[in-house]
Amino acid sequence: MERIPPYLHRAEGELWLTEDERDNLKMTYRIKTVLFEEQSAFQHVMVLDSYDFGPMLVLDGVVQTTSKDGYIYNEMIAHVPLALHPAPRKVLIIGGGDCGVACEAVKYAEITRIDMVEIDETVVRASRLHLPEVSGRLSDPRVRYCYEDGVAFAARAKGEYDVIIVDSSDPIGPAEQLFELPFYHSLHEALRKDGLMVCQSQSPIFHSEIMLKTYRRVGSLFPHIRLYTAVVPTYPGGLWSFTLGAKQELPDPDEIRFDKQAGYANEAVLRRCFALPEFLSELLEGADREASRDGGR
Amino acid sequence: MERIPPYLHRAEGELWLTEDERDNLKMTYRIKTVLFEEQSAFQHVMVLDSYDFGPMLVLDGVVQTTSKDGYIYNEMIAHVPLALHPAPRKVLIIGGGDCGVACEAVKYAEITRIDMVEIDETVVRASRLHLPEVSGRLSDPRVRYCYEDGVAFAARAKGEYDVIIVDSSDPIGPAEQLFELPFYHSLHEALRKDGLMVCQSQSPIFHSEIMLKTYRRVGSLFPHIRLYTAVVPTYPGGLWSFTLGAKQELPDPDEIRFDKQAGYANEAVLRRCFALPEFLSELLEGADREASRDGGR
Known part of the structure; x- marks a missing residue:
């Protein structure tokens, strides 16, 4: 079975990241591929290639910076x-x-x-x-x-x-x-x-x-x-x-x-x-x- | 059974609006109550009271303006x-x-x-x-x-x-x-x-x-x-x-x-x-x- 990294989920055949830190407002990004994933001594680190923003740095499930902006x-x-x-x-x-x-x-x-x-x-x-x-x-x-x-x-x-x-x-x-x-x-x-x-x-x-x-x-x-x-x-x-x-x-x-x-x-x-x-x-x-x-x- | 207006869904006992117009980026708002809902001759019109933005005007499922901003x-x-x-x-x-x-x-x-x-x-x-x-x-x-x-x-x-x-x-x-x-x-x-x-x-x-x-x-x-x-x-x-x-x-x-x-x-x-x-x-x-x-x- 496919392993899906934490913070990501699959729906309608697509991979999605939903930022879950806020209680009342969630942003969900459609993801092409996981370019990098590692649990460091400090946090969970990913680089995800997204459709709208290109590769994005994601720490503990929260988008930090993207190639687009x-x-x-x-x-x-x-x-x-x-x-x-x-x-x-x-x-x-x-x-x-x-x-x-x-x-x-x-x-x-x-x-x-x-x-x-x-x-x-x-x-x-x-x-x-x-x-x-x-x-x-x-x-x-x-x-x-x-x-x-x-x-x-x-x-x-x-x-x-x-x-x-x-x-x-x-x-x-x-x-x-x-x-x-x-x-x-x-x-x-x-x-x-x-x-x-x-x-x-x-x-x-x-x-x-x-x-x-x-x-x-x-x-x-x-x-x-x-x-x-x-x-x-x-x-x-x-x-x-x-x-x-x-x-x-x-x-x-x-x-x-x-x-x-x-x-x-x-x-x-x-x-x-x-x-x-x-x-x-x-x-x-x-x-x-x-x-x-x-x-x- | 509870009737949930279009564009809304219930999850974990809460009401949510997910804007679905964009393919690659979805915004999901936690909703307190539906203040107004009507299908007009032109579009579906709602006013939703949201947690983060207060009452918001939503046309065809897309947020147009909010009390907060x-x-x-x-x-x-x-x-x-x-x-x-x-x-x-x-x-x-x-x-x-x-x-x-x-x-x-x-x-x-x-x-x-x-x-x-x-x-x-x-x-x-x-x-x-x-x-x-x-x-x-x-x-x-x-x-x-x-x-x-x-x-x-x-x-x-x-x-x-x-x-x-x-x-x-x-x-x-x-x-x-x-x-x-x-x-x-x-x-x-x-x-x-x-x-x-x-x-x-x-x-x-x-x-x-x-x-x-x-x-x-x-x-x-x-x-x-x-x-x-x-x-x-x-x-x-x-x-x-x-x-x-x-x-x-x-x-x-x-x-x-x-x-x-x-x-x-x-x-x-x-x-x-x-x-x-x-x-x-x-x-x-x-x-x-x-x-x-x-x-x-």
Whole structure:
């Protein structure tokens, strides 16, 4: 009898993946073939070739990135901080096992070193082999792969990095600690005095409480904070938020310059991603008022 | 035995709606109750109370608008053209049976008349009764409801309107003709000499061929054309496109003024919705080059 990997089922002769993490909304993808499947020490890892999105990375049954739209997330989490920093040389990526963020970072000639700290080597191997549209089969001598816990790595680093990019999965499972205050504190310590960090801070529509918690935590440590958005088609709700914390004042978005080859990002998009929908502006204004009342920023 | 309406099924004691229109990607919503169900002369109409999105309008099994996020689409299809027109007085809405677009239009004191042409009276009745978050239980004396075919209505109107908003469903079923050239030609004729029109032009990611066809058709009739986007969480891919055609030159987006109460739209969002992702800019540049080669614009 055919063995069907976990999270998949067969119906009407076809293979389907149903994301089951949400109670009230399920996405079901028609799958051509299973390109990779392995239970790692941390999670269940698959690369599935899907009809609508091409090969997709699936961790514990949840779609993380796809060949069709992975570039949007990766470009937006990488190029906004790299374009805002006056001279990024040393970059730390926490997570990002699909290699997509590192692929964007290597486009900057002035960057001399990229440390990519991914807890799960299986994810990197699977992505390099079966997800070339995202991983770009990355092989750049400036990238150093560190297969270890990002929390422990960040706690050891002191005043080393210009830019830190936290490309985590959702705050359940292996990535849970990457949304906690002690971790952001380590990032603050790991940055040079003009450094800045960015993290994905979930959906403003479906996880606004996680987004606001992240915004408050980053804001309690960094004097300058900004939130921006991008549209990620395969994430629930489409709209996704990123929170940026900086030690030094950030330039006006209209001063951003950008000349890299990209599929979603361009100068206008990078300048305008800070223009937030009204409901989101109001949520953040509420958080800012609270912080200043509590003697924070 | 319990009667379950079409498009719904019961599993694990719960009621679910699975959108079945797409071959390779299915969305499944957990449903609390069926608030309204009727087979009209045109389509199957339901209002379902869902766990994640509250009451939702569902036509022929496909979610059209929800209480949670309906305002995003309605604000963006209404306020962009209304903010760009120097003095909108008479407005035509084709479709828009959920009354959401008309609700946005009545926020402009200078508008004296809004003709809302919806083929299916059942949709208006269901929305006014069970979808107050979208329909606003609209009762404004400036709104005239016309329950007839939008194509026939538009063909009779000559030089009457300042702004025309085409809020259609997808180009299958009753709305098919609302994506055809003769219909856009009627709209052109129905507008005053400084008038402008806007239509929803589908997902740039999943239906880029429909989007480009719409852009080309509108561009073949109107000397000034612009495309903008918004994020609509319940539409596949999140990113949604709108195509705007104008008889007179449009002001620079940075000159847009906006002071209405809204949930998604604000002055920054209206000015910046024209900053397109790189892949989309490139698609449109291709279409523009083609048009100028063919002796069009």
